[in-house]
Amino acid sequence: MTISDSAISQLTQDLYSWALRKVPDDTKAALEAARENEDSVTAKNTLTMMLHSAKAAEDNDRYVCSDSGVPVYFVRIGTKAVWNADIKNAIREGFDNLVKTIDPPILKHVTNPLTGERGYHGKDMPIVTFDLISDADYIDITCSPKALGSGRWAAMELFTFPTLETIETFVLDTAIKAGSQHCPPVIMGVGIGGTFDYCAKMSKEATLRPLGSINEEPILAAMEKRLTEAVNDLGFGPMGTGGKTTTLGVHVNYASGHGFTPVAVSFNCWINRRTRARIYSDGRVERVE
Amino acid sequence: MDDIRTITLPMTPEVARSLKLGEMIYLDGQINATAGIPTHARILDYLDRGEPLPVDLNRAAFFHLGSYSEEKDGEFDVLYMNPTTSTRFNSVMPRIIRELDLACVGGKGGLDAECARALKDVGGVYLSFLGGGCPLLSASIRHVVKVAWQDMISHYRLVVLEVERLGPLTVAIDADGNSLYDNLADDAQARRADVLAKLAAARG
Numbered sequence: 001m002t003i004s005d006s007a008i009s010q011l012t013q014d015l016y017s018w019a020l021r022k023v024p025d026d027t028k029a030a031l032e033a034a035r036e037n038e039d040s041v042t043a044k045n046t047l048t049m050m051l052h053s054a055k056a057a058e059d060n061d062r063y064v065c066s067d068s069g070v071p072v073y074f075v076r077i078g079t080k081a082v083w084n085a086d087i088k089n090a091i092r093e094g095f096d097n098l099v100k101t102i103d104p105p106i107l108k109h110v111t112n113p114l115t116g117e118r119g120y121h122g123k124d125m126p127i128v129t130f131d132l133i134s135d136a137d138y139i140d141i142t143c144s145p146k147a148l149g150s151g152r153w154a155a156m157e158l159f160t161f162p163t164l165e166t167i168e169t170f171v172l173d174t175a176i177k178a179g180s181q182h183c184p185p186v187i188m189g190v191g192i193g194g195t196f197d198y199c200a201k202m203s204k205e206a207t208l209r210p211l212g213s214i215n216e217e218p219i220l221a222a223m224e225k226r227l228t229e230a231v232n233d234l235g236f237g238p239m240g241t242g243g244k245t246t247t248l249g250v251h252v253n254y255a256s257g258h259g260f261t262p263v264a265v266s267f268n269c270w271i272n273r274r275t276r277a278r279i280y281s282d283g284r285v286e287r288v289e
Numbered sequence: 290m291d292d293i294r295t296i297t298l299p300m301t302p303e304v305a306r307s308l309k310l311g312e313m314i315y316l317d318g319q320i321n322a323t324a325g326i327p328t329h330a331r332i333l334d335y336l337d338r339g340e341p342l343p344v345d346l347n348r349a350a351f352f353h354l355g356s357y358s359e360e361k362d363g364e365f366d367v368l369y370m371n372p373t374t375s376t377r378f379n380s381v382m383p384r385i386i387r388e389l390d391l392a393c394v395g396g397k398g399g400l401d402a403e404c405a406r407a408l409k410d411v412g413g414v415y416l417s418f419l420g421g422g423c424p425l426l427s428a429s430i431r432h433v434v435k436v437a438w439q440d441m442i443s444h445y446r447l448v449v450l451e452v453e454r455l456g457p458l459t460v461a462i463d464a465d466g467n468s469l470y471d472n473l474a475d476d477a478q479a480r481r482a483d484v485l486a487k488l489a490a491a492r493g
Contacts, residue, residue, distance in 0.1 A: 042311045042459055045313055049457065050421065053419060053421055053425050057424045063424075065371055065421040066356070067371065067373070107355060107443055108442050108444075148374065149373075165489065165492070168485075172484060176474075176477050176478065179474050180473060180474070181398040182398075183397065222491075229491075230485075230487065233487070234480060234484065236477065239459070240399070241417050271421040
């Protein structure tokens with residue numbers, strides 16, 4: 001058996017639909033922990049509302065947010081997977097079918113940046129990037145629908161031979177600029193190094209890492225801990241109306257580069273949409289999250 | 290969240306002035322919702338020409354809420370609604386607030402200082418909705434009163450809804466023009482040096 005177009009198409013539709021309806025378990029746990037830690041009534045109540053909203057969406061099979069975002073997929077192909085599929089086209093056709101059949105219907109968010117016209121389709125949509133996984137006999141697909149609320153506050157700067165102080169100051173100032181706007185508490189992803197394009201992707205991938213996981217690089221594990229505390233010291237709080245929880249976690253990825261060092265920061269809002277599954281060569285699907 | 294008061298719309302100037310920053314409230318009554326920049330442009334165009342809007346927004350509750358509306362058998366249903374970022378409308382809201390004498394505006398993320406001054410001038414407030422609050426907010430919809438400007442895509446339309454216990458909503462700019470957003474941004478800037486010093490100490 002091989003992995004087929006129809007299997008890819010169906011799975012990527014499912015991943016998108018699931019992402020709209022369920023806040024990941026690690027994120028709900030982090031929101032509950034944050035509620036315990038808050039002092040102000042407004043912050044506690046706001047976190048309670050978030051947990052109620054997440055539960056109501058799950059119980060009733062409805063969307064958490066009306067902004068279903070634009071479809072973004074990270075496809076990682078195992079080098080031992082057996083597949084015979086036009087993967088990118090299968091994902092595109094899957095999304096075409098999804099917008100015709102999904103219940104309730106989603107709003108038109110795919111925007112032509114040259115004309116402002118909005119619909120369900122557009123150039124290079126869905127956004128799909130590819131990578132390889134050595135020796136794996138499956139294709140691993142992550143879906144991360146990206147919406148405006150948190151999407152618009154991402155930032156990148158290029159430094160030459162920056163110190164950790166320079167890097168951390170940029171991350172903090174990006175959080176200050178986003179302020180109350182990005183539906184906090186957010187998950188922050190930071191990329192350090194590589195090249196311009198690679199750095200942006202690292203920062204995005206960092207947001208997808210499960211909350212509570214420890215960075216394997218000790219320098220970054222320490223940086224994540226102090227940046228998380230620093231951003232929370234700013235006081236914007238849940239929904240930006242004040243409190244001790246502005247971020248549920250700052251995650252940092254790095255890559256070697258030249259002396260010019262890009263630093264990228266991206267945000268996921270509190271609903272932290274992400275789903276992921278593996279599809280094996282025999283067609284079996286394993287939901288990872 | 291048991292002691293949250295419920296306010297019936299239209300909001301009187303006295304009630305608006307009684308609302309405290311950070312207070313949470315529920316709303317009953319008629320609200321107006323849109324999430325479109327083109328919608329705001331069209332409102333301004335109507336005001337320029339002195340043409341009556343299809344919806345009476347005078348002293349109304351006007352919120353930055355996107356919604357999915359669909360027509361079935363001649364009647365409109367709104368399947369869900371949720372706030373959008375209000376700061377996108379900073380440049381047009383002062384005039385809309387003043388000319389329509391808006392009693393309450395809202396959405397998420399707040400409005401800027403000029404909008405807060407406009408709210409002070411008319412005695413209006415800004416209410417913060419829960420982003421990602423679709424299931425809770427949509428459950429408060431009792432009746433779709435009107436869907437105007439149906440030529441626009443769903444979330445840009447001007448939608449009039451009858452709601453019951455909409456919220457809780459947080460009072461984030463009060464009728465005196467005090468803004469939680471401005472206060473928090475000022476606080477964060479004031480703390481920046483200390484936070485950077487704490488980071489430096491933690492780096493060792």
